[in-house]
Amino acid sequence: MKSNNGTVGWRTAWILLLSLTLLVALVPGAPVTLADGGDFSVNFAAAGPFTYSHNTSMYSAPPPPAAWPGGGAWNDGDSKGEGADIREELEGGSFQCKDTVSYLAKIDVDAGAIPLTQTIVLQFAFLLDTTGQTGAGLVSTAWGGDPDSSGGYTNAAINYGYVQGGDGGVDTTGDPSDPKLDSGINDDRQTIALGDTESGGSVATVVDQYFRDKQGDREGDPAFDGGLFQDLSELVVVIQVDDLEPGETVILRIDTRIECKPGSDPTGNLQAKYESGYVIEEDGVPTYDAIGSGAQTIPFKQIGQLQFNTNYGILKDCQEEVVVEPGDSFSFVLTVYNDGPIAATSLQVTDPLPSVVAYDSVVTDKDVYCGLDGCCSYDPGTHTVTCNLDLLTLDSGTITNNP
Numbered sequence: 416m417k418s419n420n421g422t423v424g425w426r427t428a429w430i431l432l433l434s435l436t437l438l439v440a441l442v443p444g445a446p447v448t449l450a451d452g453g454d455f456s457v458n459f460a461a462a463g464p465f466t467y468s469h470n471t472s473m474y475s476a477p478p479p480p481a482a483w484p485g486g487g488a489w490n491d492g493d494s495k496g497e498g499a500d501i502r503e504e505l506e507g508g509s510f511q512c513k514d515t516v517s518y519l520a521k522i523d524v525d526a527g528a529i530p531l532t533q534t535i536v537l538q539f540a541f542l543l544d545t546t547g548q549t550g551a552g553l554v555s556t557a558w559g560g561d562p563d564s565s566g567g568y569t570n571a572a573i574n575y576g577y578v579q580g581g582d583g584g585v586d587t588t589g590d591p592s593d594p595k596l597d598s599g600i601n602d603d604r605q606t607i608a609l610g611d612t613e614s615g616g617s618v619a620t621v622v623d624q625y626f627r628d629k630q631g632d633r634e635g636d637p638a639f640d641g642g643l644f645q646d647l648s649e650l651v652v653v654i655q656v657d658d659l660e661p662g663e664t665v666i667l668r669i670d671t672r673i674e675c676k677p678g679s680d681p682t683g684n685l686q687a688k689y690e691s692g693y694v695i696e697e698d699g700v701p702t703y704d705a706i707g708s709g710a711q712t713i714p715f716k717q718i719g720q721l722q723f724n725t726n727y728g729i730l731k732d733c734q735e736e737v738v739v740e741p742g743d744s745f746s747f748v749l750t751v752y753n754d755g756p757i758a759a760t761s762l763q764v765t766d767p768l769p770s771v772v773a774y775d776s777v778v779t780d781k782d783v784y785c786g787l788d789g790c791c792s793y794d795p796g797t798h799t800v801t802c803n804l805d806l807l808t809l810d811s812g813t814i815t816n817n818p
Contacts, residue, residue, distance in 0.1 A: 455522065456707070486668050488597035512674070518670075541649060544645055550644065551675050553674075602660070627651050629641065684715055
């Protein structure tokens with residue numbers, strides 16, 4: 416550009432630059448923010464469904480028995496075939512209601528990043544209802560049962576130690592199914608060469624979690640109109656990861672649980688999504704910069720193939736051991752149980768009575784849920800007691816017959 420006298424305006428530009436430099440110099444010791452979200456890359460995937468027990472918990476310990484649960488491992492990021500380490504999509508036929516579904520986020524710090532210890536936050540979202548007919552959602556592993564509240568915090572941790580699906584470290588037993596190290600991790604705590612030193616390393620902390628409705632309102636807001644089994648509602652989980660240094664790679668594991676609506680027939684998909692990330696701290700100094708990795712979605716398809724299994728049965732026994740004479744009254748108890756993984760609905764129990772006894776009455780306990788007409792009825796024509804149970808939760812209920 417040119418000034419009014421026709422000369423190039425370099426002097427004006429230089430004066431402005433000098434003024435900025437002096438302003439910084441006037442505050443001795445002021446922290447200079449060097450945050451660069453470009454130092455980080457985040458890749459999000461589902462743990463391979465055949466690499467871990469779906470009844471999972473986080474742990475870091477010496478090599479446990481093969482039966483100990485894990486949650487998958489990133490390893491080299493193989494995504495092909497049934498035994499793949501990670502998946503870019505899941506299918507309902509690989510899971511059943513109440514199963515744990517683990518997701519993994521690979522966090523890489525550029526080797527040329529500023530030589531500081533950095534802290535980041537990452538935000539994830541999980542659908543609370545299927546995209547077709549309602550009936551299944553992804554909740555936190557500690558969800559307490561309130562359909563309007565996210566409940567207990569989601570299980571999230573760096574995938575240190577021996578985990579099912581790991582392919583690195585020392586084979587201590589010779590059993591290929593035993594947990595091993597996640598070879599995708601390379602930081603100041605764990606490497607394949609040195610193993611898990613259990614010293615230092617990053618810590619993952621859930622710093623926020625809530626249900627979000629399709630308008631974007633969160634639980635607790637006056638306008639919130641979402642929750643479990645509500646269209647396009649989501650579980651949002653915000654996780655902080657600290658102690659990230661140049662050249663390191665850590666694997667973050669996030670566990671969710673499939674919750675099913677009794678009596679439903681869900682169709683369509685669920686999904687998990689990495690939404691965004693930010694650098695928030697460098698060597699203890701607050702800062703802020705967005706991480707460049709874009710949103711990544713992992714579809715959970717064909718939910719109609721999800722296994723809606725119940726495991727119920729009946730036990731019959733005398734209420735007490737007595738010697739019965741003709742004309743005496745006595746009771747026996749039918750215990751109807753359900754070991755899950757989901758509640759059983761529309762059960763019918765029939766009990767034909769022996770011809771040598773007469774029917775007196777029948778009662779049910781508080782754990783048996785019935786229709787408006789009551790649970791049980793007696794048919795004198797067939798000498799049979801019939802009980803219709805609308806709902807049997809993951810517990811047991813008793814029916815006491817007094818013939």
